[in-house]
Amino acid sequence: MLVLAIDSSAGPASAAVVEDGVLLGESYVNTRQTHSQTLLPMVEQLLAALGKQVRDFQRLAVSAGPGSFTGVRIGVACLKGLAFPENLPCCGVSTLxxxxxxxxxxxxxxxxxxxxxxxxxxxxxxxxxxxxxxxxxxxxxxxxxxxxxxxxxxxxxxxxxxxxxxxxxxxxxxxxxxxxxxxxxxFQRASSVAFLASREDCPTVAPQELVPAYLRLPQAERELKQRLSQGGSL
CATH class of the missing domain: 3.30.420.40 (ATPase, nucleotide binding domain)
Incomplete structure (x- = not known):
């Protein structure tokens, strides 16, 4: 099974390709650039280096949370964007x-x-x-x-x-x-996500069904909920 995985759940971002339990390649960066700037170019460069295209993969995977709310959201959105054109199966792996x-x-x-x-x-x-x-x-x-x-x-x-x-x-x-x-x-890496997603028993979903696993609401939503519970207004 050929698996592409990405991780942007914390400060670093990474992408990896695993085939039949063997790591073919991995890219990892830990810079001050936002994941929205680095993640997709990293995937494109990795696939180009390996001579692969997204449609070659049997499964795409992402660390779906918990983690940084923004990072998890970017990772899930990026993977869905990659998977949609070919309707590839997606696996959301626990970051932990x-x-x-x-x-x-x-x-x-x-x-x-x-x-x-x-x-x-x-x-x-x-x-x-x-x-x-x-x-x-x-x-x-x-x-x-x-x-x-x-x-x-x-x-x-x-x-x-x-x-x-x-x-x-x-x-x-x-x-x-x-x-x-x-x-x-x-620390978590995309290669770990890929190896976990390579298991036959790893559940997959259609791209549109992939969702983040935040564990708790983002801070802004928590504060809004608290204000409303105390009788405040929007």
Whole structure:
């Protein structure tokens, strides 16, 4: 199976092509340019380098969230734009699962994927490795760092922190032994999204059915909802 995947769920952006479980190529940038400027040109350059066209792919995939609201929205919109002309199957992969994928082979008892959700919260999901595959221990969720620590403290040094919120959590978790994944494997990449989307059991949808998984409303919508609940006006 030939899979094209993209990720723009956080600061960096990346695109990758995987065929039958083999990574053919990947592009990764971490600049101050917006993803709307970098993502599509990156995909076009990668496909040109590999001699591929979008219609050659059996599946397109994107890290569909959680993450940066703007980044997730751009990634999903970009993938839908690529998939629409040929009506290609789309796979929305959990950003947290893509992060945890980097911890496979680490020997950790529990892989703790964590992203900074701001407002005193993190996005998180816990996984363990079984026969080289990820097994979910929790659903994707938003919770406070303290709540996450209370849940994970019993894992001790068997806990491996990954994601852009890992260093933040490690400041609190390190006294009881939680480990911080090295930078090379700590963050999500499009190649991880592609490998996860290559599984036969990865659900696919038509391009028009692909939607972001935000976990919570954007800040502007949360503030509006709060004002309305307090009897305010638009």
């Amino acid at each position: 699962e893509a992060i945890a994928y980097g911890g496979l082979g680490s020997g950790a008892s529990v892989l703790c994927a964590v992203m900074d959700a701001r407002c005193g919260q993190v996005y998180n999901a816990l996984f363990r490795e079984e026969r080289g595959e990820l097994v979910r221990l929790t659903e994707d969720r938003a919770l406070s760092i303290r709540e996450l620590e209370q849940e994970c403290e019993g894992f001790g040094s068997g806990l491996l922190l990954l994601g852009d919120g890992a260093a933040l959590c490690h400041k609190t978790f390190s006294p009881w032994g939680a480990r911080l994944a090295p930078p090379a494997t700590r």
